[in-house]
Amino acid sequence: MSWAIITLTKGGLYKAKEIKRQISPADIYTLPKWKEENTEAIEGSFGDFVGDIFHKYDILLFIMATGIVVRAIARYIDNKTVDPAILVMDEKGKHVISLLSGHIGGGNEAALYLSEKIGATAVITTASDVNDSIAVDTLAVKLGCYIDSMEEAKEITAKIVNKERVGILSDVRVDISLPSNIIRFTEYHNSLDFDGVIYITSKTNIDLSHPYVQLIPKRIVVGIGCKKGISGDRIVNAIKLALDRYKLHHRSIKTIATIDIKQKEKGIIEAADFFDVALTIIEKNEIKKIENKFQQSKFVMNAIEVGAVCEPCGYLASSRGKCIMKKTSFDGITLSLWEEA
Known part of the structure; x- marks a missing residue:
């Protein structure tokens, strides 16, 4: 700081x-x-x-x-x-x-x-601190999440401070101490006795009947390869299509990952700027060590000496995480989606 x-x-x-x-x-x-x-x-x-x-x-x-x-x-x-x-x-x-x-x-x-x-x-x-409670924005900072709506965060925080029952449903581990009126649960039902819900998820297809605030964990890695000179707008649109296909919020992106020979590709840099995320550069030699795990292209191999780009880049940048979307082509752009390990 x-x-x-x-x-x-x-x-x-x-x-x-x-x-x-x-x-x-x-x-x-x-x-x-x-x-x-x-x-x-x-x-x-x-x-x-x-x-x-x-x-x-x-x-x-x-x-x-x-x-x-x-x-x-x-x-x-x-x-x-x-x-x-x-x-x-x-x-x-x-x-x-x-x-x-x-x-x-x-x-x-x-x-x-x-x-x-x-x-x-x-x-x-701040009321949440003097009452030994926790505010939604504090929880988001501790978990590295993006708050989808500050207005909804304020409403749910007020319920917490006023000792109302607030449920917390999460797709990630929440290893922090919570006040007694925040109740953890693992499966949602409309009949649950809550005054509000904190839902920690990267998903966009949310259907809750209770008042809720969504906290979006930044755990999605986008692996990318592309032809030279493709515009940032086209890459942004391709990433949006991929995220929409899997019902993932664009704020869940943690980083965009590509090979070192593409680190100055203007369109990729512009896409990372658009989503306000870091660009992770994977060295070719690192890809060579693990490229046999993925489907390879002879054309790509002849062009840049490795047979795959978007999948190994996403795999390594996500710390060998879970593959959500395998290599998918979007007119000169190849993308893969990974959830960070």
């Missing part, structure tokens, strides 16, 4: 340097008159400065009055899925307040971590 520490006073700068020694790496920003070696000067208006760094760091720690911070960040706040964590601390280091993005942004955990490091008191105000 990247930290920025912002202070406007000499005492605050002293505390900032102390904190940096505890949580390094971190960048310190202060007024020009207090600037020292290994610190950065705040240039221009304070509000404009905050805007310049707002999305450059995961965590912004302000050592100053909360009111100053609220006024400075107000115009830059978007929503909890993209806002950085905002912490506020007094220059004596007595209290660390988690002000913004406490769950998804990691503000609450950062406040607790910092307070432990410097002997401060963490100030956490």
Whole structure:
């Protein structure tokens, strides 16, 4: 996690340097008159400065009055899925307040971590935390899931905090402690005595009668090979068709995997950008070790010295996971789908 520490006073700068020694790496920003070696000067208006760094760091720690911070960040706040964590601390280091993005942004955990490091008191105000419960967005972060609807997440979190019965149905293991009013179950029935449901699944064909929120685990790997010069739009459409065929949400993609000789293929890069996922590059020599597990093409072998691309790439990138869709051709594009082991 990247930290920025912002202070406007000499005492605050002293505390900032102390904190940096505890949580390094971190960048310190202060007024020009207090600037020292290994610190950065705040240039221009304070509000404009905050805007310049707002999305450059995961965590912004302000050592100053909360009111100053609220006024400075107000115009830059978007929503909890993209806002950085905002912490506020007094220059004596007595209290660390988690002000913004406490769950998804990691503000609450950062406040607790910092307070432990410097002997401060963490100030956490989110209802799920003060009631020893759990919010849906916290659960999503812990499990590495995408929240399909923040509105539905808010509704289900309210039910959890208010001690209503919420069921949790999951296609993946949930190895974390849950409050007593969240009940695990393995098979869904409309007659179940729940006020709401958390459904952790990559599927799109959901049919629940209870109010629910879907958390989408990122476990799907797309293995890809293609002819040179195929556009990103065509590759995106092919991937969508493959996912639709198996009723998988596009947010379930963890990575797109291809062979090293295709790592600069513009269409593949554009597809990874479209789905906002990493591009995993598999070296040809690694494919050669396991290509005999898959159907091979003499044409491909003559062209690039290996007989298969999309299946071995998906297999290796998924840590030798479960094959959902074997090699399938989409007019010059070959795809395979895998579930991460």
